[in-house]
Amino acid sequence: MKVLLSGDGFVTVDVRARALARHLPEAETVSLANEWPLEPVGDVGGVREAQGDEERLIEALRGCDVCFTHTQPVTEKVLAASPDLTMVTVCRGGPVNADADAATEHGVLLTFTPGRNATATAEHSVAMIMAAVRQIPQRHAELVTGEWRGDYYLYDQVGPEIAGSTVGLVGYGAIGSRVAAIMMALGARVVVYDPYLSVDLPSGVERVEDLDALLAQSSIVTIHARETAENRGLIGARELALMPAGSILVNCARGGLLDYDALCDVLDSGHLFAAACDVLPFEPLPPDHRILRTPRLTVTPHLAGASRQAAELAADIGAADIAAFVRGERPRYVANPTVLG
Incomplete structure (x- = not known):
């Protein structure tokens, strides 16, 4: 051999x-x-x-x-x-x-x-959720350039806590199930949309049959689906508009699942509080892409599984x-x- x-x-x-x-x-x-x-x-x-x-x-x-x-x-x-x-x-x-x-x-x-890479990607996804909620990369970038701003303690500027929030998972495979367990440990309510799910969910995780219903009730949405011909462009402008005002979206799955122009639009408008993505519409991302100019959007270069x-x-x-x-x-x-x- x-x-x-x-x-x-x-x-x-x-x-x-x-x-x-x-x-x-x-x-x-x-x-x-x-x-x-x-x-x-x-x-x-x-x-x-x-x-x-x-x-x-x-x-x-x-x-x-x-x-x-x-x-x-x-x-x-x-x-x-x-x-x-x-x-x-x-x-x-x-x-x-x-x-x-x-x-x-x-x-x-x-x-x-x-x-x-299920464990690595789940850990990175949780880190991206926390980075988006607390805006850690943005505050770090300001501090290292000598900027200290007190206005981020204003009520309208702060984000939600994970504890007590509803976290919606799009996909509940090896990665999604790990993220769900960590979110529950942090005190979140966890709901799942996965049309291919064939296993019983653990106690405390709720299944919803409709993506729209998940989006409408989740203050944090995290994507963990495999990209297929059927679900490409799964979340676009219509779906993002269904999310509650001030909510957060995280994508560490595949870039083709998300309309990034629509994501930038809802961040620019202030409808979403923040987003974080490890996967992008172009890899590597062109240096002049609007993603890099969009407020409260944290990105990493497709390394969640590393x-x-x-x-x-x-x-x-x-x-x-x-x-x-x-x-x-x-x-x-x-x-x-x-x-x-």
Whole structure:
């Protein structure tokens, strides 16, 4: 069994090699690295959020049975040119940088690593909620330039407390459920909208069947849904207008779920008190974008899932599935199960 360890600056070749050695020590390995995250991901050869060169990947895959990757573009071109390949494991919550249809057509099993960064993203989401509520980045920026303002203690300038607030979660998967637990621990009432929810909610978490109803009653809304063709643009001007005056919106999920011009409009008008987003309409964000001029909007550069534990867990989950496949067992996280017959 020959495995290509296709790393980058986050889930590195070394992290991947250590994980594979724990689960499949007898594997022969070769390595390839790309430039992410120092170079951004983008659309490559029909796949999304990829970074790297198809020709380099094809060359590295010669004679390999498994591609163990994170951000490389596993395209139709790559799959067609790699006849020895039997499995691709993508160390991400969804294998967006791999062509699942082409993998199925070529008989290549495609697996991924859901939940790998759930804890990191949940923690960052909570930090963004607090940053928006308390306007921490904005006050810091003023202080370091020598500005000390007393007017932020005025009643009309202060934000709400989380305790006693209604926090609405759009999506209740591995990340949303963690955020819900933390919000409840802080004394919030938690409501959830998730049309795909198939598990019972814990005591204290309420489910609503309609997004509009969640928005209308939530003073803090935090998005934790996966972007699909059906929910792209899920929250736009109409939905934002439903939120109570003085409320807060946080998006650490996907940029395509939110209309950012509409968000800037409701912040400019004062309808929303604040917002915080880790995902953006363009990544990297153009330096002249209005998001950077909008008051009470905190942004971070799509790093909610960045922790050492997330990288190590992604590699461990992926390596375990590779080892299961080699042993003739069914891997846990399969994107194209028809390949297994």
